[in-house]
Amino acid sequence: MRIRVLLFAGAKEAMRAGAVDVEVNASSADNTVSVAELMDSLRQTHPPLAKVLPNSLLAVNQEYAEDDVRIKEGDEVALIPPISGG
Amino acid sequence: MSSASPPPGGGKVNWELWILRAVGVGVALYIVPRWVHFLSFLVSNSRRPSREEQQLVLRSLSILEDHARSKEASITHQITLEELGGIDEQDTAAGVEPVSGAREMPMAPFWTSGSSALSSAEVELYGRQLILPQLGVAGQVRLKESSVLVVGAGGLGSPVCLYLAAAGIGRLGIMDGDAVAMTNLHRQVIHNAARCGTNKAISAKQTCQHLNKQIRIDAHDTPLTPSVAERVVPQYDVLVDCTDNPAARYLLNDAAVLFNKPVVCGSALRWEGQLWVYNYRSGPCYRCLHPQPPHRLDQSGPEGLFNALSPGGGACDMEGVIGTAPGTIGVMQAMEVLKVCGGLGDHSIGASNRMVMYDGLDAEGPFRSIRLRTKRPTCAVCGDHPSISSLQDSPDDYIDMCPADLLPPLPPSAHVKPSQLASHLHRHPPSEANLSAPPRVPPILQDDNTYQQQVGGGDGGLGAVSVVDVRPSAHYAVSHVRHSLNLPIDQILSQSKEELLARLRGPRGNNRGAPPSPVSYVVVCRRGNDSRLAVSKLRDLFQEEADDDQGGGGEGGEGREEKGCTFLNLQGGLEAVRRNVEPTEAMPLV
Known part of the structure; x- marks a missing residue:
């Protein structure tokens, strides 16, 4: 299953792109992946993101998502690291 | 004055009268032109004042008026602000002047506000x-x-x-x-x-x-x-x-x-x-x-x-x-x-x-x-x-x-003082003309773009210097040490030893036959933190082998070529060098 992840702040800077597509193996039962699985795939397939992942939020359909939230095809996924500057 | 002839018909001449007349004429001749001059002066000065003169007078008056008003205002407002806790001694010491205009207007007797809580x-x-x-x-x-x-x-x-x-x-x-x-x-x-x-x-x-x-x-x-x-x-x-x-x-x-x-x-x-x-x-x-x-x-x-x-x-x-x-x-x-x-x-x-x-x-x-x-x-x-x-x-x-801050400290010998680098660069400003020639320089330094200053002793111990600037390339692009090499910290930390070697050597750094000689890389950033991180990694990669006379056993020629090179951290970064430059505006830094 291909998931498009929108990137913000440090994540966008690390990839020099506003979004990345990531291929993950969906569970056969309901064709979904968990947030934790998506994070793992991102870490492996997009190494520059590794440094921002531990402190970032993942939002699915504009809502904060815990590690066990299931993502299905077509969901809007956003990776949001904190910004510290001011 | 003419000598007076005796008047006809009169035997006696009134000499006193003639003397008085003569003195009167003399006085008149002396005084009248001066009076005319004085009167013409009065007439010429009775014209309307010019526009400039009028403005000058008005300006002086308004300055006097403002001064008087501000005297009055500062007394009123000091008290108001003291009551409000607005200005304190600390502010006065820091040059914060009292603000103007705190005048509470009583309401007209027939008028009232919707709430007594607001003035x-x-x-x-x-x-x-x-x-x-x-x-x-x-x-x-x-x-x-x-x-x-x-x-x-x-x-x-x-x-x-x-x-x-x-x-x-x-x-x-x-x-x-x-x-x-x-x-x-x-x-x-x-x-x-x-x-x-x-x-x-x-x-x-x-x-x-x-x-x-x-x-x-x-x-x-x-x-x-x-x-x-x-x-x-x-x-x-x-x-x-x-x-x-x-x-x-x-x-x-x-x-x-x-x-x-x-x-x-x-x-x-x-x-x-x-x-x-x-x-x-x-x-x-x-x-x-x-x-x-x-x-x-x-x-x-x-x-x-x-x-x-x-x-x-x-x-x-x-x-x-x-x-x-x-x-x-x-x-x-x-x-x-x-x-x-x-x-x-x-x-x-x-x-x-x-x-x-x-x-x-x-x-x-x-x-x-x-x-x-x-x-x-x-x-x-x-x-x-x-x-x-x-x-x-x-x-x-x-x-x-x-x-x-979280790294083990570098040895004292791995630091360069900002004043040391500043005086070195002042005495030997990097230019095309004094870029080093190949025979004195080890292969690692063969780079047309890199500043390698060949200097003997008596120069604060810096010797041949190559400046490596680890700031992000956007910062480097704004201003930098002439002929320095930009190698951003994230690249230093993420790139392999071979990649870094290629960067340090530069595009034409393949003259492997040249003999090595001692050279210092002075690693610089803005404040001296990233450069310390960079020096830490570069020393780990290159300098231990160079320090080790046995050549590190299994390591090949790559390591040997860097023998004699040292990586030095510029303490306090370019900001500290800037403090040694007069005026500091001559070295704009982002």
Whole structure:
């Protein structure tokens, strides 16, 4: 299953792109992946993101998502690291 | 004078009369021309004064008048501000002058205001927002009775302080330990060029007090520390996070939770910003969203440290920021404060627990928002079993660490003093002409673009020097040491030994037959932290082999070629070199 992840702040800077597509193996039962699985795939397939992942939020359909939230095809996924500057 | 002939018919000559006549004529001849001259002078000066003369007189009069008026005003307003707690001794010492215009106008006998809690001056000042039905007189009185602490008087704090002061927050605290600098002014618009060197809290207070003399403003000219937070935070109702580093954000969060204060939190970097209200209406705190401060994240070696502490970019001075990004977020922070304080909390983004994200470069729509999580039961400070019950419990979280702080120290011989490099560069300014010739230089230094200064002894011990600048390429592009090599820190940390060797050698560095000779790479950055990190890695990669006369056994020729090269850290960075340059403006630095 291909998931498009929108990137913000440090994540966008690390990839020099506003979004990345990531291929993950969906569970056969309901064709979904968990947030934790998506994070793992991102870490492996997009190494520059590794440094921002531990402190970032993942939002699915504009809502904060815990590690066990299931993502299905077509969901809007956003990776949001904190910004510290001011 | 003619001799007088005797008059006909008279025998006796009146000599006295003739003498008198002669004297009279003489006197007249002497005096009349002078009188004519005097009279013509009078006539010529009786013309109307010229325009310039009129203006001069008027200007002098108005200066005198202003002077008299200001004398009177300063006496009146000193008293008013003392009563308000507006200006204190500290401000007077810092050159903050009293503001003008505090005159309370009694109302006409037939006229009354809708609330005794607002003075006629306040009614006039806040009239345009008072007539908003959602706020009204009651809301304005709530604002007047509120106290708000703004932590950080920088890019976010500038609009926050200005709008909160203007809107009539009754007591405004402004905290900042830094001084105004020229590089701040493109975004920190509450300050001005004349205040460079003044503490930011005091400068911000001065501007705000000029904007609104009706409110009390307290400047806390100190950085936020645990003890300062314990003393100051309890005095206020609402906190505004306008800080610029993770350590201050975690400290303010923990203080907010421990003293039960809501926080309107903003942040901005590059073209982006984030805004949310936390510890509000049983919502989450900062740690619920970001449980681990950066320095607690995975950090093995220089690279891990750099990634952990600069996750996608740290501060404005490294990453850059467009002034309107913190400006936009700051204005929205002020809006949230006004809602929280003015009785419109239901309309706050804190009530819906949402975070607003702003991206000034997003043409599709620069704003979006996400709904945040609820409280994290395992949160270290607001969870069910908190491990932090005082600001003394987690001191490391509140120290603004840079990666170099967490590394083992470099040996003293691995440092160059800024004055040493400054005097070296002054005496031997890098130019095309004195780029080194191949025979004296080891292969690693063969690079047309790299400055290699061939200098004998008696030069502060620097000898042949090659300057490696590890700042981001955008910073390097603005200004740098002539013929220095730009090798950004993230590349040094992420690239392999072979890649780095190629970069250090440069495009034509393949003259392997040349004999090695001692050469120093002086590694520089802005403040001397990233360069220390770079030197640490470069020494690990190259210098240990070079130091080891046995050549490290299994290592091939690559290592041997660097024999004799040393990597030196410029202490205090280019900023420190700049302090050795006269005038400092001759070395603009970003």
